[in-house]
Amino acid sequence: QVxxxxxxxxxVKASQTLSLTCNISGDSVSSDSAAWNWIRQSPSRGLEWxxxxxxxxKWNTDYAESVKSRITMKADTSxxxxxxxxxxxxxxxxxxYYCARLVGRGAFDIWGQGTVVTVSS
Amino acid sequence: xxxxxxxxxxxxxxxxxxxxxxxxxxSNIGKNYVSWYQLVPGTAPKLVIYxxxxxxxxxxxxxxxxxxxxxxxxxxxxxxxxxxxxxxxxTWDYSVRGxxxxxxxxxxxx
Numbered sequence: 001q002v003x004x005x006x007x008x009x010x011x012v013k014a015s016q017t018l019s020l021t022c023n024i025s026g027d028s029v030s031s032d033s034a035a036w037n038w039i040r041q042s043p044s045r046g047l048e049w050x051x052x053x054x055x056x057x058k059w060n061t062d063y064a065e066s067v068k069s070r071i072t073m074k075a076d077t078s079x080x081x082x083x084x085x086x087x088x089x090x091x092x093x094x095x096x097y098y099c100a101r102l103v104g105r106g107a108f109d110i111w112g113q114g115t116v117v118t119v120s121s
Numbered sequence: 122x123x124x125x126x127x128x129x130x131x132x133x134x135x136x137x138x139x140x141x142x143x144x145x146x147x148s149n150i151g152k153n154y155v156s157w158y159q160l161v162p163g164t165a166p167k168l169v170i171y172x173x174x175x176x177x178x179x180x181x182x183x184x185x186x187x188x189x190x191x192x193x194x195x196x197x198x199x200x201x202x203x204x205x206x207x208x209x210x211x212t213w214d215y216s217v218r219g220x221x222x223x224x225x226x227x228x229x230x231x
Contacts, residue, residue: 037220041160047209049220064219098165106213107156107171114165 002026004099004112012093014121018086022099022112029075029082030055035102036082038073040117042095052102053082089119124149125210125223132229137200141226143193143210149221153212155193157186160207160225169208170195202230 008020022036029036035054041047051063053073063071072085082099097115100108126144133139143155157170168177170186173193183199193210210223 039220041166046224047158047160047166047211047222049222052220062218065217100166105154105172106211107154107168107177108158108166108211109168109171109177111165111167 002110006112006115012119018089020084023081029080037100038084040095040097091119094119127223127226130227134231138198141195143223145191148216149212149214151191155212157195158209200230205230
């Protein structure tokens with residue numbers, strides 16, 4: 001059974017860096033049939049995909065245009081986890097952040113428990 | 122404003138049928154598979170339909186999905202109070218090269 005366990009601080013001050021990790025159990029971050037994603041949800045923006053990282057003979061990363069200049073996603077094979085860093089946060093980045101596994105022809109089938117991130121000015 | 126358009130809300134009585142639409146374009150729904158997610162406050166989102174019309178293990182057959190051209194539809198029959206949630210459609214968009222979600226539809230079971 002695949003399980004995603006998120007960790008990381010909830011409160012972040014404006015202009016600082018948001019950092020979250022997602023520990024994967026029951027699957028491998030290096031799987032050639034999955035991609036590992038970060039998605040956030042807020043009342044103003046709904047569900048918003050932030051980016052993904054996946055391994056297909058080499059590591060690949062795609063980011064949403066809306067955060068491309070501020071985001072870094074990494075895979076740690078030794079810990080079997082992914083991480084998210086979002087720089088220069090503003091109150092607009094306040095949201096519930098989820099990691100999620102993408103499989104098949106496009107389905108987020110497993111989600112982390114969510115982390116409430118509040119950016120204070 | 123989301124590129125995938127959903128009605129903000131739908132409602133129906135227990136036992137009834139409801140449909141939720143998701144309208145996109147040729148760069149997203151028109152070229153890709155659609156999935157649907159159930160969001161209940163305080164819980165992780167749940168996949169209820171994938172590949173336009175397939176149900177994951179454990180999702181009752183009261184849930185069904187369909188797609189036609191640049192639109193997709195989620196249908197729920199035999200409504201139960203436990204079905205109350207926000208439902209979001211999602212798909213890949215070749216134009217923005219990223220995943221898109223609909224704005225979400227709040228289902229109320231009266």
